[in-house]
Amino acid sequence: MSELIVPGQMISDRPTRQPSTYVEDGKTYSAVVAIKNVEGKIVPLQGPYSPVEGDFVVGVVTNVKFAGYEVALHTPYRAFLSSRELRDTFELGDIISAEIISVDEVKSMMLDNPRCLRGGMLAEFSPVKIPRLIGKKNSMLELIRGKTGCELAIGKNGYVWIGPGKTALAFSTIMKVEREAHISGLTNRIEEYLSKNGK
């Protein structure tokens, strides 16, 4: 593994702007446990999800209101899907994917472009490791989908919907990706795991 960075460690003697860092006296420091990627950007190894406009998310409808739906996104913040322009209606407990169209100053979100995800199950996943679950050009996602027959909807918020198929295998594979996301050779190990357990 490349060098581990701890909070308070200087990562540049100049001010730079990137997430999970802060600038003091013209120098940039990491605020989190992280590793440096090839571009010199720091990649946090752990941490909560912070909503960003445009993010694809997966959530659960937890309240049906006159003007729309409250959606739980596994974050402490509220997310609301307005029903004004929607053709579909949703029910309590529906798993949906959606796009964040706005985030206000207390991080409450408005959602749009919802899609109902039917059957299957919901898994919780560490938000900072989501890129590893998707893989380069969707490679990890395709690998798991191919070997398990399960559709996957991977929300940046850390909810992952696993569609009908070899659900238990898909679930245990995803949990393995989460545990071992920071250890090199991940794709090979996951391939091996899926062939061994996928009979």
Next chain:
Amino acid sequence: MDIINELKRESVKKLLEKNERLDGRALDEYRRIEVHTKVFENSEGSAHVRIGKTQVLGAVKFGIAAPFADKPDEGVLSVGAELAPLGSFMFEPGPPSPSSIELARVTDRGIRSAEIIDTKSFFLEAGKALALYLDIYVIDNDGNLFDAASLAGMAALLNTKMPKVEEGKIIPGEYTGQLPVAKKAVSCTFAKIGEKFLLDPSLDEMRGMDTRLTVSTLPDCVCAMQKGEWGALKEKEIVELIELSFKKGEELRSLI
């Protein structure tokens, strides 16, 4: 949160139709169990038990207390349980919750009614006896706290040293041999979801269960039971679960 529980229940139930569990176990299979004993120097007995991701500590301390009025020639055995708030997103600091009190009382009954600790031997003089405090500390909750607690409690008792007593006072750090423990009492917990039974339910499985049954056994008899949750059991099912508890109980006894 109820809605998320309902989703968990649905996904667990759907897998159960194929007799599958999320972690790939058979329905009557325990997760990996590890028992470490003598983990604390300050306690007379201690253990750290892991069942899958569930982690529970058991620790024994002795004190001096007055015997209960109805048993003036016996020492006191007291079992406490704490759901330490660092152990689960659901545990809250504050006074003991009904769940932690149930856990303490079920663990207590499993040990007390097994009659494996001779509290008469704790008697010192009129109005004075040794008191054995067994604390169960849940530090990581991934379900089935009952079995983890009974294993941790039992493993701690089996490794307990007797304190040295002089002039009616315990001498800290000095001991006089082992606490005699006659037999090993262990518990097996099942979750009922729909018509199926799962041994050693994980937290996700427990969040989706209708009924829970904990059966504490000695090698030759049942010594405590506790049914939990809103669902119901059939007589035949209870008998079957007891049989399975004897069988699985042997596996657990071999670990401590």
Next chain:
Amino acid sequence: MGKPKLLNDDGKRLDGRALDELRPLKIAARVLNDANGSAYVHWGKNRVLAGVYGPRECIPKHNSSPYAAQIKCRYNMAPFCSLEEHGRSGPSRRSVELSKVIRETFENVIIAGAYPKTQIDIYIEILQSDGGTRCAAITAAAVALADAGIPLKDMVSAVAVGKVEGKISLDLSKEEDNFGQSDMPIAFASRNGDVLLLQMDGQLTKEEIAQGLQMARNACVKISALQAEALRTAYDGAKNGEKQLDLSI
């Protein structure tokens, strides 16, 4: 029990340490599964577990701030932690005070503005006590916060200094704390050396305090290296991402 002689004729302490020497200190990160971050510290005979949850929804809601996460802290002693007696459960006046000063310590370094309307919970359990539990608690909690991915301006480490047989000494053991002349726990921000916790009892001169602060600061450089090493080990491939508490370290 009378006061034992706390320094030997060769200037070494009862446990053989030099005046500026720490007790054996082991730190492990990522030891609990459900907590968002966790750490275990074994320091002398102190055994301390810290777990962090959050940022999560602030309860009750009316206590939430639109500007920042609320930091909450609970320092708790397990009823079986001491050698002498079985303790009561529930907070004592002492543990309420320690919870407060530990919370204030971390309020300095947590970048709470990143998570409005939420709370971050720091839970500390003293599983075994041996003098200096609050310093062990702070050292563990800092690692647990980092492990949880909570943004921190800096790591924090803590140690106590005190006066034993007239000599300023580092990292007091339980006997030295009980029978010594003074006790001064201190927490430092690791990078810039800011003092974030300072308590003292007993009597010290101005010069002794300056000497003690210097001694503690030097020790905290070592402690913060062990904290970083614990995080490094926890994220190392060898552990395969498993989170397990090993009380035998």
